[in-house]
Amino acid sequence: MATRDLHDHPFDDGTITKLEIFENYAKEWLPTFVMSYPDKELWIFDFFAGTGRDINGIAGSPIRLLQQVKAQSGNIFNKKCKIHMCLNEFEKEKYNLLQKCCDEFVKNDSELARLSDTYLFLHYRNCDFAELFPKTLTTISANPSLVLLDQNGMKFLADKYLLDLEGLSQTDFLYFLSSSYFIRFGETEAFQTNLKIDINRIKENPYKYVHKSILEQLKCKLPNNSKLKLYPFTIKKGANIYGIIFGAKHPRAVDKFLKTAWDKNNINGEANFDIDDDLKKVQLSLFDGKLPTKIERFQNELQEKLIQGILRTNKEVYDYTLECGHLPTHSSDKIKQMKKEGIIDYNEKSPLINYEQVYKKNRIVIYKIVKK
Ligand SMILES: C[S@@+](CC[C@H](N)C(=O)[O-])C[C@H]1O[C@@H](n2cnc3c(N)ncnc32)[C@H](O)[C@@H]1O
Numbered sequence: 001m002a003t004r005d006l007h008d009h010p011f012d013d014g015t016i017t018k019l020e021i022f023e024n025y026a027k028e029w030l031p032t033f034v035m036s037y038p039d040k041e042l043w044i045f046d047f048f049a050g051t052g053r054d055i056n057g058i059a060g061s062p063i064r065l066l067q068q069v070k071a072q073s074g075n076i077f078n079k080k081c082k083i084h085m086c087l088n089e090f091e092k093e094k095y096n097l098l099q100k101c102c103d104e105f106v107k108n109d110s111e112l113a114r115l116s117d118t119y120l121f122l123h124y125r126n127c128d129f130a131e132l133f134p135k136t137l138t139t140i141s142a143n144p145s146l147v148l149l150d151q152n153g154m155k156f157l158a159d160k161y162l163l164d165l166e167g168l169s170q171t172d173f174l175y176f177l178s179s180s181y182f183i184r185f186g187e188t189e190a191f192q193t194n195l196k197i198d199i200n201r202i203k204e205n206p207y208k209y210v211h212k213s214i215l216e217q218l219k220c221k222l223p224n225n226s227k228l229k230l231y232p233f234t235i236k237k238g239a240n241i242y243g244i245i246f247g248a249k250h251p252r253a254v255d256k257f258l259k260t261a262w263d264k265n266n267i268n269g270e271a272n273f274d275i276d277d278d279l280k281k282v283q284l285s286l287f288d289g290k291l292p293t294k295i296e297r298f299q300n301e302l303q304e305k306l307i308q309g310i311l312r313t314n315k316e317v318y319d320y321t322l323e324c325g326h327l328p329t330h331s332s333d334k335i336k337q338m339k340k341e342g343i344i345d346y347n348e349k350s351p352l353i354n355y356e357q358v359y360k361k362n363r364i365v366i367y368k369i370v371k372k
Contacts, residue, residue, distance in 0.1 A: 006152070007094060011054045014237035017272045021233060021244055021260060022148055022174055023064035028256035029172060030072045030083075033144045038079040043145040045136065047129050049087040050150070051094045052101025061150055062087050062102050066112060069120060073111040076119050083115070084143075088125040088132055095126040129156055137164060140171055147173040154181050157245075158194035159221060165247060166228045172248040172257075179211035179234075180241045208236070208275055211243030218245070229254050231325055233261050234271040254322045255355050262327050268294050270325060298326050299334040306335070306344060307372055314351055314365040318358045328353045335367065345370050 006015065026044070033042050050060045059067070062085075069076070069083055076083060087102060089095040102122060106112040112120060125132055129151070140147065147165070149156065154177040165173055185191055186199045202213040211234040219230055231254070233244040246257045262269035267278050274280075281291040292300060302320070305311045311320055321331045335351040338344040345368045357363045 007051050007054060009054070010056045011058050011060075012237060014235045014242060014272065016058075017235055017264065018150070018176060018242070018244060019059070019061060019064055021264060022061050022150070023068060024260045024263065025172075025174060025246070025257055026065055026068040026146060027071065028260060029146050029253070030068055031075060032252065032256065034072055034075045034079050034081045034083075037144060038081060041082045041084060041143050043084045043086065043139060043143045045086045045088075045140065045145060045147045046150070047086075047088050047133065047148065048150045048152075049089045049098055051089070051097040052105070061148055062098060063105055065148075066102065066105055066109075069115070070109060070111045073115055076115060080119070082119055082121065084121045084123060086123045086125060086136065088127055088129065090126070090128055092126060095124070099124050133161065133164070137168075141168050143170070145171045147171055149173060149175045151176060153178050155190075155194070157218075159196065160194075162218060162221060166222055166226055169249060172250075172253045173246070175245040175247070177211070177214070177243060177245065178240065179214055179243050180207070180239075182214060183207070183210060208234070208241065210241050211235075212270070215243075215245055229322070231257060231261070232270055233264070234273075234275060236271070236273050251319070251322055251359060252355050255328070258322065258325060258327055261325075269327070295326070295330055298324055298330060302331055302334050303338060303343075306338070306367060307369055309369070312367060314353050314363075314367075315358045317351070317367075318353050318355070321353065328355075343371050344368065 011019065044065055046061050046065060049062045052060055052062050054060065065085060087098060089098045106116050106120070106122070145168070151157075157175060157177050165171065182191070182197060182199065182202065186197060197214060197217050201217065202210055205213050212232050215230055215232040222228055227249045228247055229249065231246045233246070235242040235244070248254055248257065258269060265271060268275055276294055278293040281293050302311070302317070305320070311317050317331050317335070318328060321328055332351045332353045335344060335353070339346070346365050348365050351367075352358070352363055352365045
C-alpha cells in the first residue's frame with residue numbers, strides 16, 4: 001500500500017493540527033505527572049518519530065515534545081523527576097537526521113542541556129515498531145507513560161496492539177490513522193488479518209464519519225470490564241479523512257485530552273472542521289426553528305437525566321460528561337442555568353463539576369430537583 005512520505009514535503013495544515021494535539025496533550029500530561037510523582041521516572045515513547053523537523057524546519061513530534069520538557073524544566077529540577085524519551089524511526093537516513101536534530105536542539109538550549117543526562121534521557125531506536133513495541137511493554141507498564149503512535153496509513157492499528165495497550169494501567173496513548181484508507185483497502189487480506197473491521201457498517205454512515213465509525217468498532221473489541229476510554233479527533237485533509245484516537249484509563253487523563261480537543265475546536269471538540277454542521281444549525285434557527293448544536297443536545301440530555309434522577313451528584317455528572325466527550329463546563333453551565341430557573345438546587349456556590357473536587361477532594365454535591 002503506497003503512502004506519501006511526510007518528510008518529503010512541508011507539513012500541511014492537517015499534519016500541523018495533529019502535531020499540535022500531540023504537543024498540547026504533552027503540555028497537559030507532563031506537569032500533572034512531574035508534580036504528582038516526585039523522584040519518579042516518566043517515559044514518553046514516540047514510536048514513529050520521523051526526522052525531528054520538516055524540510056522547512058517546522059518542528060515535528062520529537063522537537064515539540066522536547067519543547068514541552070523545556071517548559072517544565074523548573075518543576076523537573078524541583079521534583080527531581082527523570083524524563084525518559086524513546087525516539088524511534090525505522091528508516092536509517094531519517095533516524096540519523098532525527099538523532100542529529102534532537103541532540104543539537106538539546107545541546108543548544110540551556111535549560112535542556114542542564115537537564116540532559118541527569119533528568120532528561122534520550123533513547124534513540126532505529127527499529128521496526130512491530131519488533132520494538134513488545135520489547136518496551138515492560139517499561140511502559142512499569143512507569144507512567146505517554147505513547148505516540150504516529151504511523152503512516154493504518155498498518156499498525158492491529159487488534160494485538162490495541163489489546164496490549166488496553167492491558168496497561170498508567171499509559172495514555174495517541175494513535176494516528178489514515179481512516180479513509182479503510183474504505184479503499186479495508187477488505188484486503190492484509191487488513192483483515194490484523195484488524196477485523198466491518199466495512200459495510202462503516203459505509204452506513206456518511207464518509208466524514210469514517211474515523212468515528214472505526215473507533216466505535218474498536219471500542220467493541222475491548223474486554224467487557226475494560227476501563228480504557230477511547231476518544232476520536234477527526235482530521236480532514238482535502239478529500240481524505242485521518243484522525244487521532246486517544247486512549248487512557250484515568251479520568252484526569254480523559255479530562256485533559258478533552259480540554260485539548262475542545263481547545264482545538266470549540267464547536268464540537270472532535271474534528272478540525274464542523275463535522276455535524278453545527279454552524280448551519282445556528283443559522284437555521286432564524287428561519288426554521290432551532291436545531292440543537294452538539295453542546296445543546298448534550299445539555300438537554302443532561303437536564304433530562306437529572307430530572308429523571310438518573311444523575312444525582314456532581315460525581316455522576318462529571319463521569320457522564322467525560323463519557324459523552326464533553327467538557328465539565330458544558331455541564332456546569334447547564335446546571336447553573338437550571339438553578340436560576342428554579343428546577344434544581346444544591347448547597348454550594350457552584351455545581352463543583354471538575355476533577356479536583358470530585359476525585360481529589362472527594363467533595364460530593366447532591367442536586368435536588370425542585371421543579372419538574
Ligand atoms: C507519519 S510519520 C511520523 C512523523 C513524525 N511524528 C513527525 O512529527 O515528523 C511516520 C514515520 O514512521 C516511519 N516508519 C514507517 N514504518 C515504520 C516502522 N515499521 N517502524 C517505525 N517507524 C516506521 C516513517 O519512516 C515515518 O518517518
